[in-house]
Amino acid sequence: MAKIVGIIFGEVSYGDFNFIVSRESNLQKGQYVKVNHEVYGWILAQVVAISRYNERYTLNAMAGTTSPKENIASERTVANAKVIGYLDEKGMLKSPKIPFKPGEKVYEADNSIITRTLNLSTREGVYLGLLEGHSSPLRVYLNPNRLVQKHICVLAKTGAGKSYTVGVLIEELLEKKVPVVVIDPHGEYSSLKYPNNNKRELEMMEIYGVSPRGYENVVEFTPDLNLNPQADRKLALDVTKLSVRDFIEMLPSKLTSSQKGMLFEALKAVHAYGKYSLEDLIRIIHEFENKAKWNLITSLEMIRESKIFEGPPVAPHDLVKKDVVSIINLRGVQPDIQEIVVARVAQELFDARKGGKIPPLLLLIEEAHNFAPERGFGSTPASGILRTLASEGRKFGLGLCVVSQRPARIDKNVLSQCNTQIILKVTNPNDLKAISQSIEGFTQDLEEEIKQLPPGVALIVGDVVEQPIFVDIRVKRTKHGGTSVELVRKNRRKKVTTPMTFESIWKRIFRA
Numbered sequence: 001m002a003k004i005v006g007i008i009f010g011e012v013s014y015g016d017f018n019f020i021v022s023r024e025s026n027l028q029k030g031q032y033v034k035v036n037h038e039v040y041g042w043i044l045a046q047v048v049a050i051s052r053y054n055e056r057y058t059l060n061a062m063a064g065t066t067s068p069k070e071n072i073a074s075e076r077t078v079a080n081a082k083v084i085g086y087l088d089e090k091g092m093l094k095s096p097k098i099p100f101k102p103g104e105k106v107y108e109a110d111n112s113i114i115t116r117t118l119n120l121s122t123r124e125g126v127y128l129g130l131l132e133g134h135s136s137p138l139r140v141y142l143n144p145n146r147l148v149q150k151h152i153c154v155l156a157k158t159g160a161g162k163s164y165t166v167g168v169l170i171e172e173l174l175e176k177k178v179p180v181v182v183i184d185p186h187g188e189y190s191s192l193k194y195p196n197n198n199k200r201e202l203e204m205m206e207i208y209g210v211s212p213r214g215y216e217n218v219v220e221f222t223p224d225l226n227l228n229p230q231a232d233r234k235l236a237l238d239v240t241k242l243s244v245r246d247f248i249e250m251l252p253s254k255l256t257s258s259q260k261g262m263l264f265e266a267l268k269a270v271h272a273y274g275k276y277s278l279e280d281l282i283r284i285i286h287e288f289e290n291k292a293k294w295n296l297i298t299s300l301e302m303i304r305e306s307k308i309f310e311g312p313p314v315a316p317h318d319l320v321k322k323d324v325v326s327i328i329n330l331r332g333v334q335p336d337i338q339e340i341v342v343a344r345v346a347q348e349l350f351d352a353r354k355g356g357k358i359p360p361l362l363l364l365i366e367e368a369h370n371f372a373p374e375r376g377f378g379s380t381p382a383s384g385i386l387r388t389l390a391s392e393g394r395k396f397g398l399g400l401c402v403v404s405q406r407p408a409r410i411d412k413n414v415l416s417q418c419n420t421q422i423i424l425k426v427t428n429p430n431d432l433k434a435i436s437q438s439i440e441g442f443t444q445d446l447e448e449e450i451k452q453l454p455p456g457v458a459l460i461v462g463d464v465v466e467q468p469i470f471v472d473i474r475v476k477r478t479k480h481g482g483t484s485v486e487l488v489r490k491n492r493r494k495k496v497t498t499p500m501t502f503e504s505i506w507k508r509i510f511r512a
């Protein structure tokens with residue numbers, strides 16, 4: 001029997017209704033409720049506001065100007081719920097055209113009406129956590145195709161749980177054998193190889209129905225094995241894939257036309273070798289009798305010193321394999337070199353995908369604002385290709401996942417192309433503005449909600465869900481690489497077991 005949580009009262013319009021909350025219900029903001037409509041049947045709604053009122057404690061009563069009547073119920077709780085809707089015969093989400101009858105009972109929504117109406121899968125898909133707003137644990141599974149064949153963004157302030165959420169997402173994609181390439185500026189993700197050993201998190205695993213494990217098929221690349229000696233392989237980029245244009249974008253100083261000319265000539269010359277290195281190219285430029293060559297050589301030398309083009313190149317098919325997650329660990333690497341790595345990896349993956357040489361994949365970019373900055377915050381060698389990926393990647397089965405703590409600083413062209421938004425706590429007004437501008441139909445209410453989200457709780461909006469939902473992100477199976485903080489989770493509410501009848505509630509509410 002569904003539990004009654006209250007009774008609709010007052011004037012009822014279409015989109016929402018007010019109800020008097022029964023005392024034992026423990027109703028919370030965000031909770032899902034259902035009401036049986038005389039015409040449409042069961043309709044799902046969600047509590048958006050709750051207020052409590054007590055006649056004994058009005059200003060007048062307390063000042064003694066009126067005496068509170070003895071028999072009046074001392075406290076009333078009133079809630080406002082917004083109607084989500086019902087499914088029609090074709091399974092489409094519809095809103096009722098006739099308001100509810102005042103006096104109608106409001107029940108706690110059960111798992112089945114929630115999953116059906118919100119079009120959530122109950123058994124399979126990408127399992128991110130438990131639905132907020134529901135007392136019995138309800139797992140949220142998202143459709144992997146809808147999620148990965150399009151672009152995703154994960155946005156939140158530092159420490160709100162972005163990397164943790166991304167870790168959960170990668171675990172799920174590993175289970176589904178979806179190839180992922182991770183740009184990892186802080187070296188946080190290679191811990192996916194190891195099982196979670198955080199005591200507090202281990203204790204919570206039962207609630208979320210997961211158990212600790214590490215993944216063998218996580219391969220860690222790094223451009224510099226001295227900085228990251230634990231990596232599995234050196235990431236070397238292929239210099240022979242660079243066009244004059246790529247060089248121009250990559251080099252730190254702006255080239256004059258005569259320098260561009262020299263670069264063009266030198267590339268033509270080395271192409272004749274077939275295989276060549278950056279040294280070969282520099283050697284040829286040395287031979288030119290043009291003073292402008294020195295600047296060009298200095299720029300090329302700077303890149304050579306980073307050693308990113310040194311060693312046997314890692315090809316796209318080395319990074320993208322059916323059930324492998326490739327981590328590109330950039331910890332300690334100079335920012336301008338990181339930018340070049342991202343630019344080249346993104347470009348090569350895109351070309352390989354267009355040529356059908358690698359399977360569809362997800363390219364995940366942490367600290368995306370550093371690689372695809374918004375106009376006014378500079379540009380990087382990766383800006384162009386990331387913009388191209390955002391607008392064309394989907395067509396070729398290359399999904400992007402951009403992660404950032406500064407939504408206002410990410411290229412709007414990239415952010416606005418994301419079809420799924422996973423947003424944790426954000427408080428900075430500029431960031432909130434950037435989020436609301438990049439998401440269609442983002443309401444003021446949602447903006448207020450994300451300012452107050454507890455850590456580890458995410459708002460999920462976009463194509464992958466019928467309606468925005470809040471998800472209590474599950475604990476990770478694997479070890480978390482970022483610095484851990486003890487996250488005080490609220491106790492998931494237990495169901496109140498005392499059954500209530502309509503009469504008993506009525507009596508309790510109107511005890512007059």
Ligand SMILES: Nc1ncnc2c1ncn2[C@@H]1O[C@H](COP(=O)(O)OP(=O)(O)O)[C@@H](O)[C@H]1O
Pocket residue numbers: 156157158159160161162163164165201455456457472473474475476480482483484485486487
């Ligand atoms: N869903 C979660 N469950 C448990 N702990 C979490 C969760 N999300 C975040 N945390 C904790 O909060 C810390 C910060 O999260 P993290 O994802 O690293 O933040 P950021 O948003 O800066 O990437 C983590 O180290 C972890 O201890």
Ligand SMILES: [Mg+2]
Pocket residue numbers: 162163164482
């Ligand atoms: Mg992080």
